[in-house]
Amino acid sequence: MFKVISKDKNTKARTGKIQTAHGEVNTPCFMPCATYGVVRTLSNEELKNIGIEIILSNTYHLYLRPGLGIIKTLGSLHNFMNWDRPILTDSGGFQVFSLSSLRKISEEGVEFQSHIDGSRHFFSPEDVIEIQQQLGSDIMMPLDECVEYPSERDRVKTSLELTLRWAERSKAVHSRQLTVDSQEEKVRTCEPSTVNRQLFFGIAQGSTYLDLRKEAVNRLLEMNFAGYAIGGLSVGEPEELMFEILGFTLDLLPDDKPRYVMGVGSPIDILNAISLGADMFDCVMPTRNGRNGCAFTSEGKLTIRNTQYAEDKRPVDLNCNCFTCKNYSRAYIRHLFSLDEMLGLRLLSLHNLYFYNNIIRNAKKAIEKGRFEEFKREFEAKIQ
Amino acid sequence: MFKVISKDKNTKARTGKIQTAHGEVNTPCFMPCATYGVVRTLSNEELKNIGIEIILSNTYHLYLRPGLGIIKTLGSLHNFMNWDRPILTDSGGFQVFSLSSLRKISEEGVEFQSHIDGSRHFFSPEDVIEIQQQLGSDIMMPLDECVEYPSERDRVKTSLELTLRWAERSKAVHSRQLTVDSQEEKVRTCEPSTVNRQLFFGIAQGSTYLDLRKEAVNRLLEMNFAGYAIGGLSVGEPEELMFEILGFTLDLLPDDKPRYVMGVGSPIDILNAISLGADMFDCVMPTRNGRNGCAFTSEGKLTIRNTQYAEDKRPVDLNCNCFTCKNYSRAYIRHLFSLDEMLGLRLLSLHNLYFYNNIIRNAKKAIEKGRFEEFKREFEAKIQ
Numbered sequence: 001m002f003k004v005i006s007k008d009k010n011t012k013a014r015t016g017k018i019q020t021a022h023g024e025v026n027t028p029c030f031m032p033c034a035t036y037g038v039v040r041t042l043s044n045e046e047l048k049n050i051g052i053e054i055i056l057s058n059t060y061h062l063y064l065r066p067g068l069g070i071i072k073t074l075g076s077l078h079n080f081m082n083w084d085r086p087i088l089t090d091s092g093g094f095q096v097f098s099l100s101s102l103r104k105i106s107e108e109g110v111e112f113q114s115h116i117d118g119s120r121h122f123f124s125p126e127d128v129i130e131i132q133q134q135l136g137s138d139i140m141m142p143l144d145e146c147v148e149y150p151s152e153r154d155r156v157k158t159s160l161e162l163t164l165r166w167a168e169r170s171k172a173v174h175s176r177q178l179t180v181d182s183q184e185e186k187v188r189t190c191e192p193s194t195v196n197r198q199l200f201f202g203i204a205q206g207s208t209y210l211d212l213r214k215e216a217v218n219r220l221l222e223m224n225f226a227g228y229a230i231g232g233l234s235v236g237e238p239e240e241l242m243f244e245i246l247g248f249t250l251d252l253l254p255d256d257k258p259r260y261v262m263g264v265g266s267p268i269d270i271l272n273a274i275s276l277g278a279d280m281f282d283c284v285m286p287t288r289n290g291r292n293g294c295a296f297t298s299e300g301k302l303t304i305r306n307t308q309y310a311e312d313k314r315p316v317d318l319n320c321n322c323f324t325c326k327n328y329s330r331a332y333i334r335h336l337f338s339l340d341e342m343l344g345l346r347l348l349s350l351h352n353l354y355f356y357n358n359i360i361r362n363a364k365k366a367i368e369k370g371r372f373e374e375f376k377r378e379f380e381a382k383i384q
Numbered sequence: 385m386f387k388v389i390s391k392d393k394n395t396k397a398r399t400g401k402i403q404t405a406h407g408e409v410n411t412p413c414f415m416p417c418a419t420y421g422v423v424r425t426l427s428n429e430e431l432k433n434i435g436i437e438i439i440l441s442n443t444y445h446l447y448l449r450p451g452l453g454i455i456k457t458l459g460s461l462h463n464f465m466n467w468d469r470p471i472l473t474d475s476g477g478f479q480v481f482s483l484s485s486l487r488k489i490s491e492e493g494v495e496f497q498s499h500i501d502g503s504r505h506f507f508s509p510e511d512v513i514e515i516q517q518q519l520g521s522d523i524m525m526p527l528d529e530c531v532e533y534p535s536e537r538d539r540v541k542t543s544l545e546l547t548l549r550w551a552e553r554s555k556a557v558h559s560r561q562l563t564v565d566s567q568e569e570k571v572r573t574c575e576p577s578t579v580n581r582q583l584f585f586g587i588a589q590g591s592t593y594l595d596l597r598k599e600a601v602n603r604l605l606e607m608n609f610a611g612y613a614i615g616g617l618s619v620g621e622p623e624e625l626m627f628e629i630l631g632f633t634l635d636l637l638p639d640d641k642p643r644y645v646m647g648v649g650s651p652i653d654i655l656n657a658i659s660l661g662a663d664m665f666d667c668v669m670p671t672r673n674g675r676n677g678c679a680f681t682s683e684g685k686l687t688i689r690n691t692q693y694a695e696d697k698r699p700v701d702l703n704c705n706c707f708t709c710k711n712y713s714r715a716y717i718r719h720l721f722s723l724d725e726m727l728g729l730r731l732l733s734l735h736n737l738y739f740y741n742n743i744i745r746n747a748k749k750a751i752e753k754g755r756f757e758e759f760k761r762e763f764e765a766k767i768q
Contacts, residue, residue: 037719041726044711066694066719073695074715082711310450311457327428327466331458335421335450342425342726 001199001226002258009370012250012277013363018227018258020086020138020199022078024053027258027279028363030270030356031056031088032287036065037081040287041346042353044083049323050354051361053085054138056282059131060092060099063121064114068134076136088282089137090262091128091203093144094231105145107162125166129173132198139199141229142170147207149236156207163205164219171223174200199226201260207232208241210248217252227258230278234264243272250277267296267359268383271376274363286356290349293337297355300383302330304348309334322354323347385583385610386642393754396634396661397747402611402642404470404522404583406462408437411642411663412747414654414740415440415472416671420449421465424671425730426737428467433707434738435745437469438522440666443515444476444483447505448498452518460520472666473521474646475512475587477528478615489529491546509550513557516582523583525613526554531591533620540591547589548603555607558584583610585644591616592625594632601636611642611664618648627656634661651680651743652767655760658747670740674733677721681739684767686714688732693718706738707731 005015016027032039032047034055039047047055057077062068066080074080077087096103100112109124125143132140144163147156178197202220206212220228230249233242246261253259260280261273270281286296295302297317302309304316315325316333324333324347336344359379366375389399402409416423416431418439423431431439441461446452450464458464461471480487484496493508509527516524528547531540562581586609590596604612614633617626630645637643644664645657654665670680679686681701686693688700699709700717708717708731720728743763750759 036723036725037716038723038725038727043707043727043731045707065722066715070695070715070719074697074713080713080716080719082713082716311454313458323427323429329458329464329466331450331454332421332464332466335454335464338449339420339422341420341422342729343422343427345726346730347427 002256004255006368008275008367008372010373011275013274013367013372014277014279015364015367016258016279018086018199020054021197022084022086022138025086026053026364028270028274028360029054029280030360031280031282032353033058033282033284034081034083034087035061037062037071037077039349039353040291041342041349042287044081046323046350047083047353048085050350051357052353054088055083055085056088056090057135057137058090058092058095059128059135059141060090060095060123062089062135063092063131064116068131072134078136086138087135088139088260088280089132089135089141090282091132091141091143092123093128093141093203094146094263096123097146105162107165109143109166110145125170126173129170129177129200133177137198139201139227140174141201141203142167144203144205144231146205146232146235149207149232151207153209153212156205156209156212160205160212160216163203164216167202167220168223171200171202171225174198201225201227201229201258203229203231203262204249205232206245206249208237208245210245213245213249214252217249221254225257227260227280228253229260229262229280231262233261234269239269243276246273246278247276253277267356268380270356271359271363271379274367275372275376286352287349290352291345293344293348295348295355296352298382304330304334304344305337306334316348316351317355320351320355320358322351324351324354386640388639390752392659392751392756394757395659397658397751397756398661398663399748399751400642400663402470402583404438405581406468406470406522409470410437410748412654412658412744413438413664414744415664415666416737417442417666417668418465418467418471419445421446421455421461423733423737424675425726425733426671428465430707430734431467431737432469434734435741436737438472439467439469440472440474441519441521442474442476442479443512443519443525444474444479444507446473446519447476447515448500452515456518462520470522471519472523472644472664473516473519473525475516475525475527476507477512477525477587478530478647480507481530489546491549493527493550494529509554510557513554513561513584517561521582523585523611524558525585525587526551528587528589528615530589530616530619533591533616535591537593537596540589540593540596544589544596544600547587548600551586551604551607555584555586555609558582585609585611585613585642587613587615587646588633589616590629590633592621592629594629597629597633598636601633605638609641611644612637613644613646613664614662615646617645618653623653627660630657630662631660637661651740652764654740655743655747655763658751659756659760670736671733674736675729677728677732679732679739680736682766688714688718688728689721690718700732700735701739704735704739704742706735708735708738 202225204216309330312330512527586604588600693714696714
């Protein structure tokens with residue numbers, strides 16, 4: 001279900017292809033956040049026109065709103081949101097810990113209060129898999145505990161052990177489910193690589209402790225996941241430390257499985273992670289920054305509300321072919337922002353996602369030509 | 385610059401074509417409100433896909449924000465907002481009276497305070513023409529005074545006289561400008577019918593007094609405008625009275641000029657006005673209702689937030705081919721509204737504009753076949 005297509009000469013960057021129930025995903029890939037089943041401000045047609053191949057939704061959010069009943073009535077998350085390309089669902093672990101109040105963690109799972117209405121809920125690792133099975137996402141993630149940065153080694157160790165026990169329990173449900181499904185559909189294999197199956201990734205935690213990261217990876221490898229995610233990064237640690245842990249952990253992961261760096265990051269962060277061998281990314285930055293009036297451009301960031309753009313006839317990015325840059329001037333988009341008109345938020349969200357996707361597209365080409373390092377250097381030089 | 389194409393058999397409904405500097409407008413037509421140079425939530429591409437041929441912008445709003453300087457730097461309103469089809473600009477008369485505080489009316493014009501920042505401004509009738517010339521709209525409207533409903537006859541009479549003197553002054557500036565332009569461009573004719581010229585419409589006021597409406601029309605006809613608008617309707621008067629005045633006034637207008645009913649209205653209001661001989665309409669209803677979660681459908685209005693739609697797989701309107709109805713379910717759009725997600729507001733705005741435009745498209749066909757009355761009756765029966 002994953003094939004490495006090409007490798008760069010001088011870095012660990014690689015291109016690949018993931019086969020999912022809803023089609024192929026070319027890696028490296030950037031997954032826009034459709035937390036509640038919508039990439040904010042954008043239609044699915046716009047996402048496809050940009051070239052987005054996979055989006056990320058969130059189990060915690062969708063479970064609370066609109067709730068599973070509604071999504072099941074509509075068939076699946078794909079049906080509900082009318083998106084026919086792959087979807088990765090995050091487990092909700094991170095959200096339970098960052099958004100909800102009064103969470104109580106036990107061996108069994110996590111009890112939490114909804115950040116919307118304060119209602120009480122309980123997620124076991126098994127629940128989270130079952131919810132994602134009902135959502136029908138293409139790639140599922142297990143419930144994990146996320147520790148804040150910085151955390152004492154003992155705290156991280158204890159948390160990691162729990163996360164790994166939860167991973168085992170999650171894997172057991174998933175394997176059982178696969179077996180049942182396979183029998184029902186008279187398919188002999190119950191490998192997770194089977195198309196028409198939900199892929200299940202493991203998440204390596206371990207905070208800033210290299211030995212704990214190593215332990216996390218080793219234990220996950222024993223469980224044999226379809227892909228491996230690196231969690232708990234970009235949570236406040238210094239950049240240098242983040243890349244040290246990232247590089248160290250990526251090196252431990254097998255070549256023949258996709259590697260997903262959760263919640264990272266800026267365009268340059270992503271290029272750096274690609275050079276260390278990462279394949280998949282998600283981040284709210286392009287859409288959130290877009291809504292805040294901040295555009296990523298080939299010459300660095302641009303704050304559209306600045307007075308200097310009031311009469312600027314030029315597109316947001318002089319070197320961009322997105323819908324926004326082909327049709328609208330900085331002056332007009334600034335006018336929309338000064339009106340708090342949502343078309344403005346949408347035009348910059350669209351541009352920023354196009355910009356992200358375009359960097360990755362160009363990165364892929366560079367990797368195929370064995371000149372990724374050069375490409376990254378050129379990009380960094382232009383941005384700064 | 386205006387041609388009647390066909391007339392209905394049993395009503396006064398007609399189809400026609402207005403030639404403007406930015407192309408033809410087929411009538412009857414509905415003009416979405418792009419008050420500040422944007423039809424809220426929608427891109428120009430979406431408007432074109434719906435089939436919108438002309439939009440309405442507002443002199444008062446654009447003068448205050450972004451201001452003329454910015455629009456002139458970008459070239460024109462068309463350039464600024466990247467819309468290459470016709471634009472009608474309202475004069476701002478209605479807005480000065482409805483939005484701004486501390487307005488002082490004199491023979492010379494109107495002094496007012498911005499509803500945005502309280503700054504003081506003055507509009508003479510001449511100013512308003514010059515502003516619209518700088519905006520470069522295709523159809524301009526003169527500054528007028530709008531009286532509230534109900535108003536005493538004396539008050540209306542005095543106001544109407546002022547509005548008519550203002551109309552004369554406006555016409556003088558416009559004719560002078562036309563002559564100058566014609567000489568500059570070595571064009572012999574200075575008829576307002578010349579393509580590449582801004583068309584200038586008169587506005588008939590007179591509140592609910594038929595004799596004053598008649599006087600208004602007669603005086604405007606002497607001034608010879610390219611088209612005639614009926615203002616001061618749909619401001620709180622009973623519906624029956626509105627249609628009485630509308631029918632009476634439309635009957636006074638010449639056949640060979642377009643007739644624009646300002647600020648009207650609901651789909652049924654528009655069909656009724658068409659049957660009385662009206663050609664052009666504008667109303668915030670489709671977009672404002674869309675943003676408020678209210679959809680117009682072939683079976684009446686639908687409030688998307690209602691619980692009954694929570695699991696409804698069907699499109700907003702079962703008989704609609706718009707982007708929204710082809711792609712999204714009621715359940716999903718309701719979910720977007722419960723998130724306050726702007727994609728929801730946009731999807732319903734788009735649907736409602738498509739619905740309005742579609743009614744008018746079907747009305748045109750019915751008129752051409754001489755069966756407008758039947759069409760209107762069928763439409764009303766379905767809606768109720």
